[in-house]
Amino acid sequence: MSCDRLKEVEERIQRACEHAGRRREEVLLLGASKSVPSEKLRNFFHCGLRAFGENRVQEFLKKYEDLRDLPVDWHFIGRLQSNKVKYIIDKISLIHSLDRESLLEEIQNRAGRLGKVQEVLIEVNVGGEETKGGVEPENLKEFFEKCLRAKNVKPLGLMCIPPYRENPEEVRPYFALLRSLRDQLEQEFGLKLPHLSMGMSYDFEIAIEEGATIVRIGTLLFGSRV
Template sequence: MVCQNVQRIEESIFRACQRAGRKREEIILLGASKYADAEKIRQAYQCGVKVFGESRAQDFLKKLEILKDLPIDWHFIGNLQTNKVKYIIDKVSLIHSVDRPALAEEINKRAEKIQKVQEVLIEVNLGGEETKGGVSPEELKKLFEYCLNLKNIKVLGLMAIPPYEEDPEKVRPYFARLRELKEKLEEAYKVKLPHLSMGMSNDFEVAIEEGTTIIRIGSALFL
């Protein structure tokens, strides 16, 4: 079942890349495994998915223990509380959800302790939704500058969870906006930001057309 899902997703990625004139290698397929048990993650790994993103520190640590025999590339994609940073800092390659100075500061401090430069994305709340994390587009520059001054953090790009729409085309403007925000930061600060983490099960093809590099797929992969 999971393997069939992977195959279907891969075909959709390929088609979207063709439409956008992009290469398949430009897209990281991340299994958003918040609602998947360790066995489902193992199946997805065996079917070719090598990157997984967890959203809750406690659940992540349990799954990590069960799956420690697999060289999974783990990302943290959920809302991250400062008091949970110490539990994940040595276990994830990328944190997608930096949205405030206090969190950036804590990640920097914990990374420094283990002599690591932690790669992160800044999460932007494009729809102004109170139920979602993310810095407002207006505050993005200030947070980006703050992160630039921290030695043990490296910002690789931006992440967003736009408002949900049945019709993926209605989400396109949000994806385009995130890409523009990234390009403006690159121009203003003379930096290269290689990643945009945007696009989920319902709308990842549109996200690919708009420049995403990481798609976070949960239900289409595991259900």
């Protein structure tokens, strides 16, 4: 079952890449594994899924211990409290949800103590929703400059969680906005930001068409069959 699910999603990603004139290897499939038991993740790992994204620190730490014998590429994709950074900083390859100065300072502090450069994505609130985290687009440049000054933090791109729409096509403008914001930063600062983390189970094909390099898939991989 796990391998069948993974194969189906991989085929859809492949078709989306072909439709967009992109290569399959340009897009990382990240298993959004919140609430998924460790043994299920182990099954998916053996089917070929290597990267998992967690939302809750306590849940992640348990899975990290359960799966220590596997070379999992762990990402953190949820809202991250500053006081929890110390628990994950040595275990996570990429933090997707950097969205405020206090969190930046804590990541810089904890990574500096370890002599590590922590790779991050800046979360952008593309829909202007009060219930979601993320830097407002008009504040992105200023926040990005602060990230560049943090020697132990390396921004690799942007992430967003757009407003939900019944028709996934209506989400396209938010993905296009994130890509545009990334392109503006690249041009203004003369550097490369390789990643756009955008697109989930119901809209990832459109995200790929708009330039996503990481798609966060949960329900299609781990959810129940309807």
